[in-house]
Amino acid sequence: MYRIGIDVGGTFTDVTLLDVDxxxxxxxxxxxxxxxxxxxxxxxxxxxxQECHVAPEEIAYFGHGTTVATxxxxxxxxAKTALITTKGFKDILEIARQVRPSLYNTQADKPEALIRRSxxxxxxxxxxxxxxxxxxxxxxxxxxxLKDLKRQGVESIAVCFLFSYLNNCHEKEVEECIKEIWPxxxxxxxxxxxPEFREFERLxxxxxxxxxxxxxxxxxxxxxERIKCEGIAVEPYITQSNGxxxxxxxxxxxxxxxALSGPSAGVVGAIYVCNAAGxxxxxxxxxxxxxxxxxxxxxxxxxxxTKRKVCGLPSxxxxxxxxxxxxxxxxxxxxxxGGLLKVGPESAxxxxxxxxxxxxxxxxxVTDANLVLGRLNSGYILGGRMKLHKDKSVAAIEKNxxxxxxxxxxxxANGIVSVVxxxxxxxxxxxxxxxxxxxxDFTLVAYGGAGPLHAVALAKEMGIHKxxxxxxxxxxxxxxLLTADIRKSYxxxxxxxxxxxxxxxxxxxxxxxxxxxxxxxxxxxxPHENRFFHNIIEMRYIGQNYELQVDLPQEQLTNxxxxxxxxxxxxxxxxxxxxxxxxxxxxxxxxxxxxxGVVAKPKLSELEHSTVDxxxxxxxxxxxxFAETGWLNCPVYDRSKLGITSRINGPCIIEQMDxxxxxxPDTYFEVDKYGNIxxxxx
Numbered sequence: 001m002y003r004i005g006i007d008v009g010g011t012f013t014d015v016t017l018l019d020v021d022x023x024x025x026x027x028x029x030x031x032x033x034x035x036x037x038x039x040x041x042x043x044x045x046x047x048x049x050q051e052c053h054v055a056p057e058e059i060a061y062f063g064h065g066t067t068v069a070t071x072x073x074x075x076x077x078x079a080k081t082a083l084i085t086t087k088g089f090k091d092i093l094e095i096a097r098q099v100r101p102s103l104y105n106t107q108a109d110k111p112e113a114l115i116r117r118s119x120x121x122x123x124x125x126x127x128x129x130x131x132x133x134x135x136x137x138x139x140x141x142x143x144x145x146l147k148d149l150k151r152q153g154v155e156s157i158a159v160c161f162l163f164s165y166l167n168n169c170h171e172k173e174v175e176e177c178i179k180e181i182w183p184x185x186x187x188x189x190x191x192x193x194x195p196e197f198r199e200f201e202r203l204x205x206x207x208x209x210x211x212x213x214x215x216x217x218x219x220x221x222x223x224x225e226r227i228k229c230e231g232i233a234v235e236p237y238i239t240q241s242n243g244x245x246x247x248x249x250x251x252x253x254x255x256x257x258x259a260l261s262g263p264s265a266g267v268v269g270a271i272y273v274c275n276a277a278g279x280x281x282x283x284x285x286x287x288x289x290x291x292x293x294x295x296x297x298x299x300x301x302x303x304x305x306t307k308r309k310v311c312g313l314p315s316x317x318x319x320x321x322x323x324x325x326x327x328x329x330x331x332x333x334x335x336x337x338g339g340l341l342k343v344g345p346e347s348a349x350x351x352x353x354x355x356x357x358x359x360x361x362x363x364x365x366v367t368d369a370n371l372v373l374g375r376l377n378s379g380y381i382l383g384g385r386m387k388l389h390k391d392k393s394v395a396a397i398e399k400n401x402x403x404x405x406x407x408x409x410x411x412x413a414n415g416i417v418s419v420v421x422x423x424x425x426x427x428x429x430x431x432x433x434x435x436x437x438x439x440x441d442f443t444l445v446a447y448g449g450a451g452p453l454h455a456v457a458l459a460k461e462m463g464i465h466k467x468x469x470x471x472x473x474x475x476x477x478x479x480x481l482l483t484a485d486i487r488k489s490y491x492x493x494x495x496x497x498x499x500x501x502x503x504x505x506x507x508x509x510x511x512x513x514x515x516x517x518x519x520x521x522x523x524x525x526x527p528h529e530n531r532f533f534h535n536i537i538e539m540r541y542i543g544q545n546y547e548l549q550v551d552l553p554q555e556q557l558t559n560x561x562x563x564x565x566x567x568x569x570x571x572x573x574x575x576x577x578x579x580x581x582x583x584x585x586x587x588x589x590x591x592x593x594x595x596x597g598v599v600a601k602p603k604l605s606e607l608e609h610s611t612v613d614x615x616x617x618x619x620x621x622x623x624x625x626f627a628e629t630g631w632l633n634c635p636v637y638d639r640s641k642l643g644i645t646s647r648i649n650g651p652c653i654i655e656q657m658d659x660x661x662x663x664x665p666d667t668y669f670e671v672d673k674y675g676n677i678x679x680x681x682x
Contacts, residue, residue, distance in 0.1 A: 002058050004232075005481030006044055007065040007239075007262050008037045009288045012449060014658070015044035016478035017052055020060065023605040025482075026052050027475040029449070029658045031386075034351065037068060038219070042226040049230075056231030063481030065239040065265040068219050069212050069258045073311045076112065078211035079155035079186065082119040084145060084174060085203070086162045090120035092200055093207065096314075111312035114211045119154065121145045131166035137173050146181045158210035160190040160203045165493050168195070186213040193254065194316045196590060197493040204314045209256040216255035220248045237486075239265045241319035243302060244487025244596070247524055256317055257488075259310040262477055263293040263322040267302050269480025270445045273470045275300055276604045277676050283428060283442045285458070286477070287451040289330040289367075290347040292424050295322045296431045296442075303431075304549075318489045318592070323431050327423040329367040329450035330354060333397075333416045335404055341412075343419045355396035356388045364400050368393035369416035370453055372409060374624040374631075375662050377655060414627055421454055425461050432462075436575070439464050447473035452654075452661035452677075459681045460664075471639075471675035474658025486524050486597030490516050491590055498539065498586040503562035509591045510535050510552070517595025526597030538590040539569045541581065547589045548572040606673045612643035624653060626664055645671040 003018045015028040028048040033039040041064065049056065072078045083090065093113045102108040123142055126135040149157065157178065164171045168191035178187050190206040220238075227236060237245040241260040251258060263286060270284045274297075282297040296303045303321040307314075326345020330353065333343045343366065348354055352361035354368050370376045371393045378390045394409055402412035432439045443466040446455030452469045459467050470476050490513045496505075514533050521531055533554075538547035550568045553561055566586065573580040617637045624634045632651050639656040647670055650663035654677065661677060663669055669679045 001060040002054055003061040003063070003482045004045055004048070004059055005063040005065075005265075005478040006041050007265055007475070007477035007481060008032055008041065008067055009262060009290065009477075012289060012474075013037075013040040013044050014475035014478040015048045016472070016475050016482060017048045017054065018479070018482045018602065020602050023602045025472070025479060025605075027472045027478070027658055029474055034071075034349070036222070037066065038223045038226045041223065042230055045227070045232065046230050057233065059232045059234060061482070062227060062232060062234050062236045063239065063245055063484065064223070064236045065262040065477055065481055066219075066258060067262055069216060069255055070260065070311065072212055072215055073114075073208070073259070073313065076114075077215070078114065079214040080119075080153060081115050081156045081158060081207065081211045082121060082149045082152075082154045083115050083203075083207060084121050084123060084142070084157060084159045086126060087122040087124050089162060089199075090117070090122050092203055093120065096200055096204075114207050114313070115158070119149070119152070121149070125161060125170045127161060127163040127167050127170065129163055129166075131163065133167070133169070137170040139173060139177055142174055142177045143181050146177060150182055150185075155186065155214050156210040157185055157187040158190075158203075158207045159187060160199075160206045162199060164189075164191045165195040165197055165202065186210065186217070188213065193256065194491070195493070196316055196491050197495070198316070201314045201316045205256055205316045208259070208310065208313060208315060209254060212255040212259075213252070216258070217252045220252060224248065237481075239481055239484060240487065241308075241317060242304065242487055242489060242594075243268045243320045243480075243484060245481070245484045246486060246488060250488070250520075250524070256310075256315060259315060259317070260308070260319055260322060263295075263324065264320040265480035265484065266293065266447060266477040267295050267297065267320050267322065267480070268484045269476040269478075270447065270470070271297055271300055271302065272480065272483040272601065273476070273604070273674070273676065274443070274445055274468060277468065277672055277674055279443045279445075279466075279468060281442050282445050283432065283439065283464070284445050284447075285424075285428070285451055285455060286448040287424070287446075287454060288328050288448040289450070290326075290328045290349060291324050291345075292327045292427060292448075293322045293324045294424070294427045294431055295320060296435075296437065318594070321431070323427050325423055325427045327366075327420050327427075329370075329453075330365050331420060332363045332365050333369070333401055333419075334363070335401065339405075341401065341405070341415050341419055343416055344423065355392040356390060357386070358389045358392055362396060364393065364396040364416065366416060366420050366450065368396055369413040370450075372397060372413040373417065374622050374634075375453055375653065376660055377636075410625055410631075414625060417454070417457075418627065421458055421461065424454065424458055428458070428462055443468050445470070446661075447476035447659075449474040449659050452659050454662075456662060456664055456667055456679050456681060459679075465681050467679040467681060469661055469677040469679070472656075472658055473661075474656075483599065483601050485599050486521070486526055488517065488520050488595050490593045490595065493590050495587060495589050497542070498566065498588055501562075501588055503557045503559050506537065506552075506557050506562065506588075506591070510593055513591060513593035514595070517593055521595055521597050524597055530598045532596040532598055534594040534596060536592040536594075537565065537588055538592065539565070540587055540589060541573075542585045542587050548576060549592075604674050607644055607671075607675050612641065612645065614645070614648050617641040619655065622653065624651065624662075626651065629665055632665070639677075642671050642675075644673055645669075
């Protein structure tokens with residue numbers, strides 16, 4: 001049987017077909033179809049099945065990573081959404097935390113609210129901070145509000161009341177009213193989406209979910225039909241921001257969980273490949289056509305956060321902590337008003353794309369610079385399916401960069417590459433140096449179509465000694481889709497002094513959360529022997545505004561284990577802030593439970609052929625420009641012919657269907673038994 005994973009990016013759609021029995025996987029790459037992502041998905045699935053002579057009925061699993069949710073928020077193309085909230089609180093959506101996006105720029109704009117003020121409706125009700133009812137909900141008032149919103153053509157409703165995470169009785173009553181008055185409208189209630197304290201974040205997350213819901217349902221229905229038309233009978237699974245997958249029915253209910261779907265799949269794929277190769281501490285580096293995503297992995301486990309923003313809007317949903325910058329192969333180079341060279345964050349995308357695609361793009365981008373410098377094949381990419389036009393790249397760089405700056409075309413192209421590398425280096429510093437980690441202690445895992453082009457130069461700049469390039473770096477996110485577990489997170493806020501709590505109280509709360517998780521795993525058809533729960537307590541000193549996460553043991557918490565939570569909190573506090581106070585009172589704030597359905601991970605296939613003479617893999621020699629040496633005549637190797645290799649010195653170029661790797665001077669690479677390129681950087 002076979003498994004298909006398809007990841008849709010801003011420029012390319014990546015397809016991976018995995019043979020479950022042998023562990024071999026096959027890849028395909030095609031241009032994305034921004035007008036309807038499901039078109040490229042169906043075309044990619046059909047093409048790879050035809051190439052590999054696989055019948056649709058042999059497909060046992062279909063995983064999909066999507067940017068639909070992110071694009072909807074960026075472009076403000078979600079549903080016409082309304083808000084029902086507690087009287088006096090409709091402007092929380094804009095008041096937010098009263099923090100300016102840029103501290104010293106009084107003119108900086110905040111992200112536009114997803115719901116305009118006229119569609120934010122207040123109703124009489126009030127839950128107190130202890131969960132008691134102060135003012136009962138007026139259901140007649142709610143029904144009138146619903147009738148008014150229906151007349152205004154609203155497509156979706158978000159419901160968020162003050163302190164509903166403690167007592168959701170009023171939100172449940174609004175649900176009853178919706179089912180009576182307007183049963184076909186899409187709606188979200190905060191006590192279901194994020195039953196957690198901090199009203200702004202809870203409100204923002206609920207609004208995002210409602211804003212995405214109707215259009216996401218439409219997209220998923222369309223995707224389901226296209227997949228069926230290709231003869232694939234299985235229902236697609238969608239990747240979540242936490243690195244797990246869930247069924248499309250769950251996705252329709254909580255589309256906010258897919259906001260960072262694609263980047264998280266890449267991290268999962270990187271961990272899968274690197275674990276097999278024996279690398280556990282990683283900096284994952286995904287450079288695609290539109291952006292670069294970096295993340296930190298410690299001992300094989302990615303860093304998670306609930307403090308991420310989606311396009312500037314807070315979301316409390318647990319996500320893999322991916323830091324993104326607008327630096328991709330399609331990032332546009334330009335000269336700013338001060339005469340300085342800048343690259344990104346604007347991207348040429350798939351259409352019109354780089355100038356070398358000859359699809360109407362006139363602006364020089366990073367891909368054009370790499371082509372001019374000889375790092376990309378001047379004739380084609382994607383195994384010959386896409387032609388490149390070097391003369392178009394030269395013309396665009398000369399007109400827009402070289403001539404205005406009074407430099408040569410090569411110098412301008414090298415400047416573009418240097419600037420984009422500096423942008424990506426800053427992103428890596430954010431997740432390492434700024435958090436107390438030394439980049440040299442990690443292996444840089446380079447993937448995405450453009451990642452291997454820049455990885456080794458980036459590693460040199462950051463003092464990283466090892467770079468790992470997976471066998472199919474351009475489609476690693478798609479591979480991650482095939483190895484991701486089924487996951488869903490549950491949370492309950494119960495703010496209590498640590499001294500007043502106990503092991504039994506903690507166990508009681510987690511039993512309730514795990515019961516919810518088991519019901520969901522039932523709906524996902526996960527066998528009991530494949531179920532696993534990861535429990536976390538969030539703690540802080542009384543008076544602090546942010547919490548630290550402390551892992552719980554797998555078994556029931558004992559009295560001795562409960563006492564050990566304090567020491568774990570001290571260790572986390574010292575790691576994050578450099579100190580801890582053993583006498584200061586501590587609070588327990590949130591209880592988090594992640595329900596996991598473990599997916600069987602196929603063993604990666606090993607290379608069938610051992611050491612190969614590099615001359616047998618040689619395709620050509622090509623002049624390549626390096627900043628430290630100028631032009632050098634470099635060998636170009638066909639990666640598909642490389643076997644297990646002990647050492648090949650740079651400079652050289654390694655080409656494959658989905659990516660190109662640049663090995664600069666003073667470095668060398670080896671190929672391990674899984675086909676990974678391991679670059680040693682002096």
